[in-house]
Amino acid sequence: VSSGFGIDNLPYGAVAEPGGPARLAVRFGDDAVLLEPYEQAAELPPGTLAGPVLNPLLALGRPAWSRLRAALTNAIETGLHEVVPLAELEPRLPVAVGDYVDFYSSLEHATNLGRMFRPDAEPLLPNWRHLPVGYHGRASSVVVSGTPIRRPRGQLPPPEPGQHPRFGPTQRLDIELELGFVTGPGNPLGTPIPAAEAADHVFGFVLVNDWSARDIQRWEYVPLGPFLGKSFATSISPWIVPLEALKPHRVPARPQDPEPLGYLRTAGDWALDIDLEVELNGKTVSRTNAKDLYWTFPQQLAHATVNGTNVRPGDLYASGTISGAERGTQGSLIELYEGSRFLEDGDTVVLRGGSGDRISFGEVTGTIAPP
C-alpha cells in the first residue's frame, strides 16, 4: 500500500465517479473502501453513512467512530473488504462546513507577519501569549484539493497614504500552510467545552491551504480583521485523518510563558508531530513540523467556546500558518521570500504532511487560474 495509507491511518473522505454522487469511504493504500456496507457492523443508525458528507457520522461521537474504525480494520485485516481504485474516482468535499475558524497559533508566523504589517510597532501584540487569537473565515468557499483557485480582484492599497485605492487582480497572492481539525458532536449554546473534554469533540485533521491576497488584506483588515483577502477560497485535503490514528504521534507541546489562564490548561501531550512541506511548481520550498505550534488544538477549542458559543458537527478550525524559526521552514511565501515572490497564474502549490511511513495526510493542491 502507498506509504502512510496503511492500516494505521484509514482516513475518511468522500469520493465520486466523475459526475456521479459522492460516497463516503476510507482510503487504504491507493484504493477507497466504501463505508456504507459497514453501517450495521458498526451499529450506526440507518443512513449515517449514506453520504454525501460525513456530518451524520461526526454527530455521533467517539464511541460510534471507534466502532466503525474497528469494523473497517477488521474487514481489511481479514481481507474481506471490497475496494475501488482511487484512479477511477475524484475527491469531493468530505464535510458540510458549518463555521470555519482560523487561528494564528504559530509564534514565529505571528512575529513575522506582525513585523511586516506593522513595521513601527512590537510585532507580537499584548494579547497573543494569553489567548489563541482567531477569527471566523468564510465557510462557503472551503473547497477540496484540486479545485482551481481563481485570482481574486479587489481593492488594493493606495500607492501613497491619503491617495485612493486601486482596483484590480491581487498582485500578492499567497498561501498559508495549516493543519485544521473537523469537529464532532459539539455543545449546546451557552455551555463551553472544557479543555479536558475538547479532544472528544475532534474527529480528525486535514491539511489546509488558506489562500491569501496580501494586498487586499493589508488595506481592508483594520479594524475588523481579514475579509476579502481570505474569503475567495480555502482548500483542504480530501482525507480526514482521525485523531485516533494520531495517538502515537502526539508529543509534548512547547512551554508557554506566561502560564495561561485556568480554562486553557491541559494535561497530556497535545502537540502533533507531523512533518509538513510546501511544493511550488514541483520544487519543495519549505519543510516544517506542526509540533512547534504555540497553542494546542484542545486550547483552541476550549478558547473558541469559553463564551458558550456552540460547535456543530463538521465545523473546521485551522491552526493558522505553521512557520518555524529557520529559513526555509515558513508556511507562507511572504515569509519565505520576504515579499519578492508571490503566486503567478498557472503556478501549482502542493502541501503535504505525514509522520514517517505510518501516517500520511496526502496532499492539498491548487493551481492559480487567471482573474
Place this chain on the structure above:
Amino acid sequence: VSSGFGIDNLPYGAVAEPGGPARLAVRFGDDAVLLEPYEQAAELPPGTLAGPVLNPLLALGRPAWSRLRAALTNAIETGLHEVVPLAELEPRLPVAVGDYVDFYSSLEHATNLGRMFRPDAEPLLPNWRHLPVGYHGRASSVVVSGTPIRRPRGQLPPPEPGQHPRFGPTQRLDIELELGFVTGPGNPLGTPIPAAEAADHVFGFVLVNDWSARDIQRWEYVPLGPFLGKSFATSISPWIVPLEALKPHRVPARPQDPEPLGYLRTAGDWALDIDLEVELNGKTVSRTNAKDLYWTFPQQLAHATVNGTNVRPGDLYASGTISGAERGTQGSLIELYEGSRFLEDGDTVVLRGGSGDRISFGEVTGTIAPP
C-alpha cells in the same frame, strides 16, 4: 390587523406549536398563514415549502418568490386563506444560516467606536470611506427573537498595560441595533455579483441584535477582528420582510465622498426608510432610521463578492450598528451612555422597526441570563 402586518407586508417565517415541528408561514395581522398549501398555486417544486426552513424557497429566486407572494395575496384578499393565531405558536429560526457577515456601515457608529477603541488616533480609518468594512461572524449562534442570552465569560483586559488579563463574566455587555438581509440564489465560486444585480439576490430583511461583550472584544480584537466578543449570540426577528414589500420605502442614499470605485456604483434608490427603536426594560432609549447608513445593501453584497466568493441561499448580511449623529439616536449602549451603563442580568432589550402603518419588522427581544 396589527399595524404594519397587513397585505402590504406579508413577511416570511417559521412557526411551531410548542415542541412541534417548524412550519413555514407568512404573518398576516396576529395570525400565521401556513405556506405549504400554496406550493402548487405558485408552481414551486414539490417540497419547497415543507420546512423547517425557508432555504429551498430562497434558492429559487425572485420569479418564484413573486409567484408565491401573488398566490398568498390573492388568497388573503379573497378571504380563502386559513389561519393559525400566533398566540398558539412559537417562532423558530426561519433560515439555516450558511455564512453570517457583519458590516460596519454607519458613519456615525464607526466614528463613535473608533474614538472609544483608539482614543489616540483618527477615529475613521483610511479604508472606511472606500469600502464597506465587514467581517465574518459566527453562523451557529444566530438565534431567533426570544432566545435567552447567557452572559458570556472570557478574558477581560488587564487592569494596566503589561499586566495579565482577568477571567470572568463580561462587565460590558452591549447590544447593536442592525438590519440584516437574507440572500437568495447566490453565485458560483469565482463569479462576483455585480452591484446592479445584487438586489436580485436579496430575499428580504430582518432586525438583528448583534450582542457584544465590549471588554472581551477590546482585548482580543487585534489584529484579526472580533471573535468571542460577538460569537456568543446574534438574535434576529422572526419575520423576514421581503424586499418586494419594501419597494415603496426605498429612498436615495446619502451622498458618498469620495465617489466609490466602479464596482460599488449603483443607480436607483437603495437606502431603506425604516424607523428603528431600542427599548430597554420597557423604556425607549433610542430612536433612529436606517436610511442614513453610508453604504447601501447592494454595495455591501457587491463588495462582499468582488473577490468571487460564493453566496448561498440563506446567508445573513447585517448592516452594522445603526447610529445617528444626535443624542438618543445611537444603536448601542456604549454610545448612548458613553460607557456608564451596560446590560445587567435580567435586563430585557427589544428592538423594533417599521415604516408607518404599512410595514412592521415586529421585534427582536432578548433577556440576559446569568453566566
